[in-house]
Amino acid sequence: MTGNSLSLVAQQKIEEWRPMKALIVMDEARCGWLRGVIQNNHPGMMPFCNKPLLEYLLDFSILCGCEQLRFVMDEPGDEIEDYFDNGSKWGISISYASSRASDTLEDILEKNSTFCDEPTLIIDGFCFIGYSKNEDYDSLSDHRPEEPQLRCGSGQMLIHQHGEPLRVLHGLAESRLEVLPLEAIGDCYDISMHILDSTSGEYVLPGYNNEAGVFIGRNVTISKSTTITKPVMLGNNVQLQENTVIGPGAIIGSNVIVDTGTSIEKSIIINNSYVGTELKIKKKIIHSTVAISAETGTSIRFVDDHLLSGLKQCAPRKMPRLIVHWVLACLFFVSGIIPALLFQLLLKKRETHTILRHNGKSLSIASLQLSSNSLVEQLARIFLVDKVMLLPHVLSGRLDLVGNKPFPATPDGEKQYADFNNYLPGIFSFSESQSIEEGDFQEEIAERYFSANRRFWGDLQVIIKTFTTRW
Amino acid sequence: MDMKVEQSGDVTIVAINDRFEAATADEYRTTMYDLAEKGHLKVVLDFGKTAFIDSSALGSLVSSVRKFRQHEGDIKFACMNEQVRPLVKIVRLHRIFDIFDSVDTAVSSFS
Numbered sequence: 001m002t003g004n005s006l007s008l009v010a011q012q013k014i015e016e017w018r019p020m021k022a023l024i025v026m027d028e029a030r031c032g033w034l035r036g037v038i039q040n041n042h043p044g045m046m047p048f049c050n051k052p053l054l055e056y057l058l059d060f061s062i063l064c065g066c067e068q069l070r071f072v073m074d075e076p077g078d079e080i081e082d083y084f085d086n087g088s089k090w091g092i093s094i095s096y097a098s099s100r101a102s103d104t105l106e107d108i109l110e111k112n113s114t115f116c117d118e119p120t121l122i123i124d125g126f127c128f129i130g131y132s133k134n135e136d137y138d139s140l141s142d143h144r145p146e147e148p149q150l151r152c153g154s155g156q157m158l159i160h161q162h163g164e165p166l167r168v169l170h171g172l173a174e175s176r177l178e179v180l181p182l183e184a185i186g187d188c189y190d191i192s193m194h195i196l197d198s199t200s201g202e203y204v205l206p207g208y209n210n211e212a213g214v215f216i217g218r219n220v221t222i223s224k225s226t227t228i229t230k231p232v233m234l235g236n237n238v239q240l241q242e243n244t245v246i247g248p249g250a251i252i253g254s255n256v257i258v259d260t261g262t263s264i265e266k267s268i269i270i271n272n273s274y275v276g277t278e279l280k281i282k283k284k285i286i287h288s289t290v291a292i293s294a295e296t297g298t299s300i301r302f303v304d305d306h307l308l309s310g311l312k313q314c315a316p317r318k319m320p321r322l323i324v325h326w327v328l329a330c331l332f333f334v335s336g337i338i339p340a341l342l343f344q345l346l347l348k349k350r351e352t353h354t355i356l357r358h359n360g361k362s363l364s365i366a367s368l369q370l371s372s373n374s375l376v377e378q379l380a381r382i383f384l385v386d387k388v389m390l391l392p393h394v395l396s397g398r399l400d401l402v403g404n405k406p407f408p409a410t411p412d413g414e415k416q417y418a419d420f421n422n423y424l425p426g427i428f429s430f431s432e433s434q435s436i437e438e439g440d441f442q443e444e445i446a447e448r449y450f451s452a453n454r455r456f457w458g459d460l461q462v463i464i465k466t467f468t469t470r471w
Numbered sequence: 472m473d474m475k476v477e478q479s480g481d482v483t484i485v486a487i488n489d490r491f492e493a494a495t496a497d498e499y500r501t502t503m504y505d506l507a508e509k510g511h512l513k514v515v516l517d518f519g520k521t522a523f524i525d526s527s528a529l530g531s532l533v534s535s536v537r538k539f540r541q542h543e544g545d546i547k548f549a550c551m552n553e554q555v556r557p558l559v560k561i562v563r564l565h566r567i568f569d570i571f572d573s574v575d576t577a578v579s580s581f582s
Contacts, residue, residue, distance in 0.1 A: 076560055096556070097572065098565030110580060114572040421561075434526075442530040448562045449526035 019121035019141060019159060021068045022061035024054065025108055028075045028101060030154050031126035037185050037299060038270065038287045039418060042077030043126060046182075047270060048192045050206050050217070050235045050253055053128065053182075054080065058090060059204060060129045061121060064137045068093045070115050072108055074101045078421055109160060116160055125155025128191050130178040132202040137177070140169060147171040152181040176202060189285060189294040192251055192268055196231045207233060217254060235271065255311050267294075276307040321456060325401035328463070329394040336388040343380045344368065344389065355406035356417050358424045362409040363398055365390060382470050390427040400426035402459040404447050422451045433465035474502060478511075482578045486517040493527035503535045503546075512544020515577040519550035529562055536567065545569075549577040 031043035038046065044054040054071070061069050069092055071080060076098055087094030095115070099108050105124055109116055119141065123129065131137070141159045147170040150157040157169045157179055171177050176199075181187060195203060200213070207215030213231035217238065222228070226240045232247035235254030240246060245263035253271035258264065261278040269275060270287040285292040288310030292299040302308040344350065352366045368386040380386070393399040399406075403426025407413035417423055430450035431443040450458075473489040483506055489495065506514060516532075518524075536546045548570040551559060559565060571577035 074565070076565075081557075096560075098556075098560055098570055100566060100569065110576055111569065111571045113576045441533055445529050445533065445562045445564075446526045449529065449558065452558070452561045 019064055019066055019119045021070070021115065021118055022058075022064070022066040022121040022123065023070050023072060023108075023112065023116060023160070024057050024061070025072045025099075025105065025122065025124045026054075026126060027073070027099070027103075031182070032075075033183070034126075034185070034188075035418075037292060037297075038285075038290070042073075042075070042080055044071075044073070045077065045079055045083065046188060047253060048128065048188065049195045049200070049203075049233055049251055050215075051203075052083065054084070056203065057123050057129060058084070058087075058092070058094075059133070060131050060137075061123075062090060062092055063131065063133065063135075064121055064140055066092065066121060068095070068115070070095045070097055070112060072097045072099050072112065074099045074103070105158075105166070109166075117162055120160040122158040122160055122166075123155070124158060126182045127152055127155025128180040128182055128187075129157070130176055130180055130199075132176045132199075133204060134202065135172075135175055135177070137172070140172065140177075143167070144170040144172070147173060150177065150179045152179045154181040154183050155179055185285060185292055185297050186294060189268065193249060193266065196233060196249060196251060200231070205233070206235070241277075257311065272311045274305075274309045274311050276304075279307065321459070322397075322400075324456070325394060325459070329391050329401050332384075332388060333391040333395065336384065336391075339383055340385045340388040343376070343383070343385045346376055347380060350389075354409035355425060356409050356413055356423075357398060358400075358403075360414075360417055363393070365393060384467070384470065387427050387466075394427060400424050402426045402428045402430075402462045404451060405429040405431055405443070420448070420451070422454075424451070424454075428463050428466050430462055433462040433469060435469050474498065476502065476506075479578050481511075482513045482515060482581050483511045484515045484517055484574055484578065486520065488520040490523040491521055491528040492523060492525040496527045496531040499528070500531055500535065503539075507538060507542065507544070512539055512542055513581045514539065514544070514546045515549050515571075515574055516546060517549050517574050518555045519552060519574075521552065521555050524555050524558055526562075529558065529564060532564065533567065545581070547571060547577045547580065549574045 026044050034043040034046060045052045048056065058069060069087065071094070076096065081096060084094050097112055099111065103111070150169045150171055158166050159169055160166055180191060205215055207217045209215050211230070215233040217234055217236035219237045220234050221239045223240055223242045223244065225242045227245045229247035231249060233251045235252060235256065237255045238252055239257045241258060241260045243261045244258050246252070246258070247265065249266035250264045251268045252258070252264070253269055253273070255272045256269050256275070258269070258275045259277040262275055263280050264275070265282045267281045267284045267286065270285065273286055273288055275281065275286060283294045285294060286308060289302045289308050290299050291302065291308060347368060350366050350368055352364055354362050354364050357363050366389070368380065368389055390399065394401050403424040406425035407416045407423070429447070431446040434446055436442045436446055475486040475488065477484050485502065491499065539546050546568065548568050550572065551570055569580065571580065
């Protein structure tokens with residue numbers, strides 16, 4: 001064979017192995033620690049310099065030549081699909097799959113065998129990929145045992161070719177390519193600061209970047225008396241009030257307000273946070289009401305909203321729906337309060353317990369616990385006396401008329417709350433209208449399904465069904 | 472409900488090619504009961520052409536897999552289309568069921 005033929009064979013071999021697809025596998029066992037630190041976000045959406053971790057992995061997959069990508073998670077988050085959708089924004093086709101917590105990587109490949117029918121790049125675990133948008137990764141899949149493997153304690157990069165064993169990839173000579181562990185909040189901080197300080201040119205980062213070391217998003221309001229020292233990164237919808245001192249080394253996310261006189265240095269303010277007045281924030285990560293030390297990982301939750309608070313919107317409560325609920329609640333209250341008070345005098349079974357509202361705050365309610373033991377209790381159930389007693393909470397806006405069965409304000413209840421999208425507690429619940437036994441697994445299915453498919457007419461059906469069920 | 476049942480060795484493939492909702496869940500329950508009675512405890516549900524699924528159907532899926540697993544059988548999902556996959560994710564059924572993107576690999580996973 002001539003030299004040219006050899007190079008053609010070698011070239012063909014390289015092209016056979018060049019990944020056309022990417023599989024990003026992120027399991028809760030390795031990323032779940034971050035939920036205990038920064039709540040309400042899937043760990044894959046953890047921002048590094050205002051860009052989600054998964055988007056860095058997506059960018060890298062595109063650099064490797066992938067045209068299709070699939071996210072596989074055992075605890076998928078809606079925010080991931082909302083953000084990435086079908087991938088058209090990046091010119092790549094994105095799909096989603098779920099796995100079970102007990103699945104190994106081989107099980108996941110088996111379950112996604114149709115997707116992985118071509119050479120597939122696999123990024124497995126919870127890790128950051130250090131790469132450069134200016135480098136060429138065409139030969140990434142070549143076997144280079146002399147180079148270090150692309151793996152770390154919490155993740156690895158592999159290549160899958162149908163009919164061949166899985167192979168961990170090796171680095172490239174004279175390349176930035178590396179796999180960095182994400183095992184503690186300090187790792188996230190160090191990587192973000194390193195990108196901001198030194199390697200921002202290697203990645204596609206959000207924001208207007210007319211000057212080295214300065215990234216500014218849309219709709220940013222900066223007071224004339226604000227001092228900004230680069231490197232600094234500001235997200236979208238940021239307000240910097242009078243006499244604030246920002247930087248050096250400040251990463252401020254989107255929807256953030258930094259109030260008068262506060263200084264932020266070598267710190268990260270994650271999206272949807274309010275930072276109060278006259279604070280000095282140095283080497284910290286701030287998310288909503290929580291301040292985390294970048295050095296020790298210790299976190300403190302602030303209860304004073306004037307110091308730190310969250311600006312995140314809870315589940316949306318649409319005004320027309322609220323108005324209709326309020327009007328119905330008024331009608332029920334007016335027609336039912338006198339009989340309800342009479343029954344309450346007869347029964348004397350009021351109990352106080354604490355539930356979680358839609359914003360996660362606790363609410364004490366006094367309610368009647370009715371069984372079917374006596375005729376009086378049965379009549380009270382039929383006339384919805386227990387519901388009438390809770391109507392003042394609907395009139396005051398603390399509860400909805402129709403919504404989810406309220407979670408108790410207990411540690412278990414808070415776990416359920418954190419895991420439940422669009423939780424809106426109501427006094428008429430979907431699962432009750434379906435006569436589903438309390439505590440049955442069907443209850444959770446029904447409540448989640450109802451939350452995802454909430455309709456105005458559906459709310460009315462719930463009320464009517466509850467009436468007819470009790471009658 | 473348009474439901475096709477076929478055998479692939481000792482695995483039964485049940486394709487749900489229609490709306491899977493409260494009105495049709497009874498037919499599903501009857502079919503699964505008949506399969507269990509006949510000893511066909513390895514079932515793959517093919518959702519490739521399922522047009523719609525509601526909470527009653529999701530509940531009947533969970534109750535059927537409970538019964539099958541009590542008798543050392545199992546039910547696996549295959550070909551989740553975009554009408555079904557988001558709902559299965561919302562109600563967290565992926566924690567209970569193995570989900571495959573092809574019927575063939577779901578069938579071979581039983582061995």
